[in-house]
Amino acid sequence: MQLDFKTITWKNFLSTGKIPTTVNLKRSTDTLIVGENGAGKSTLIDALTFALYNKPFRDIGKPELVNSINGKEALIELELDSGGVPYKIVRGIKPNIFEIYKNGTLVAQDAAIKDYQKWLETHVLKMNFKAFSQIVVLGSDSYIPFMRLKTSRRREVIEEILDIEIYTSMNAVLKRKIQLNKENLESNRMSMTVLEERLKTLSKHVEEIKDDKETRRKSYETEIEKAEADNVLYSGRVDQNRTAMGELSAAPQTIKTLQNKKSELRVFHGQITQKRNASSKTLTFYETNETCPTCTQNIEEGFKRTESEKHSHNVSEFDTALSKLEQKIRDVDAQIATAQEDVDKLRSLQSDNLTINARIEANKQYIKKLQKQLADLDAPVVAKENTPAISVSKVQGDIDATKQDREDLIESKKYLDFAATLLRDDGIKTREIRRYLPLINTQINKHLQDMDCYVNFTLDENFEEIIKSRHRDKFTYNSFSAGERLRIDLALLFTWREVAARKNSVHTNLLIMDEVFDSSLDSQGTDEFLKIIKKLGANTNLFVISHRNEFLYDKFKSVIKFEKVNSFSQMVT
DSSP: OEEEEEEEEEESBTTOOSSOEEEETTSOSEEEEEEOTTSSTTHHHHHHHHHHHSSOSSSOOGGGGBOTTTOSOEEEEEEEEETTEEEEEEEEETTTEEEEEETTEEOOOOSOHHHHHHHIIIIIIOSOHHHHHHHTEEETTTOOOGGGSOHHHHHHHHHHHTTOTHHHHHHHHHHHHHHHHHHHHHHHHHHHHHHHHHHHHHHHHHHHHTSOHHHHHHHHHHHHHHHHHHHHHHHHHHHHHHHHHHHHTTHHHHHHHHHHHHHHHHHHHHHHHHHHHHHHHHHHHHHHOSBOTTTOOBOOHHHHHHHHHHHHHHHHHHHHHHHHHHHHHHHHHHHHHHHHHHHHHHHHHHHHHHHHHHHHHHHHHHHHHHHHHHHHHHSOOOOOTTSHHHHHHHHHHHHHHHHHHHHHHHHHHHHHHHHHHHHSTTTHHHHHHHHHHHHHHHHHHHHHHHTTOOEEEEEOTTOOEEEEETTOOEEOGGGSOHHHHHHHHHHHHHHHHHHHHHHHTOEESEEEEESSSGGGOOHHHHHHHHHHHTTSOTTOEEEEEOSOHHHHTTTSSEEEEEEEETTEEEEEO
């Protein structure tokens, strides 16, 4: 299937503002994207992966994708052809938008968004994010030349390209199942030991209980008599408590009445205190003043003496009354304390009766149980689940079931061990890798020849390289020049792209390299790189993102420049 990416437009995305940025993804066979750091060169990649997979290529949180100045209406529109059918994907943030158009008509979103995304990847793209990152986008953050990786990591890369890492996940699940099977076998063994010991105990018990029937009868009868006698005593105690409770039943109301009386006395005490204080104040006035403070005239001595005697007498009377009231309050407090003691006794008796009644009821249930056990002793011998003989039979049945479980677990272990053999690194994954190794080696050498690098390059099953010249001289990767190593790196990179595309049955026009080789490019390396990419063919639309514009600016058919204008990223063609 051919997957052709045509145009992409974004706005309010990352550093891009309200003015939309549109890139024609088929504008040229090779396009250079340049700009200062932070100018937005790599925004194309993040917009592309977000439109397709709802996540950016770089490790950026979704809220951070919205332009921080405008803060809303982030929107990406991507147009592509899948198998010759035109599609448009629209995805937005604040508000959230996810729409897929086929032939200009919106594809119904009857399912959940998750299922809608799955439909996009399954029916339109034919690849997931991981495959996309191997076929279409090569980011500097994640790209390390294959030949510089350790052997273990080389294997991981090839497993990812061949989409067989699923076997690793399956193996992890299988290991958990094997461990669970092992634990279940051990649990089965322990259960069998317990059951066998229980069977021995029960069998011995069956023999013993044949001779103690009368002993148990006497024991039951004795226990019944004791429980009944206890209940007689308990009932008498309950009656005594009830009598005492009747005598104390008025105590709560007494406390309430006394508290009301105390409140009335306190109110009266307050009223007399106010009158006493008023008379005392007036007495103090006549004792300390010779003239009226209002009219400034002298107070007549006879009037002053009469008023002073009157109010002095009133103060004395009030003090006497207050003293009597305070004594009455103390008397009421003493009465309340006595009544509270009665209430406490009443509550204690009530609690005691609850406890005794619970004991009486427990004894009644105990007596019923004992009476049933007595009846069972005299009942005809029939099969009952709780009889020792039946218990023996039940345990024997449990033993038989446990044996069968063990046989089933052992059989499962055989299948699990067989599956583990298949899923080992030297199992099914190795067979799949062996199947593709000839193709991988063929394509690597084809690309090397296309780049005028005439060596024989072979990867073995351990992912170690064997490099020979036409004269059969052996070389290592590090023995080559920087330009020659670049050819090898690109040959491998293009091979992974082709193998991944073949594995996923998807061929696409788009290839984006984000500063992948910037660190190794000098002027000579630039020329080597350009010779190589010119051989990609007319069906490939290559975008190279680079900060090495001093070497590359005039070397590409098309150039896109990004720059910051008033804090917003803009494209300059």
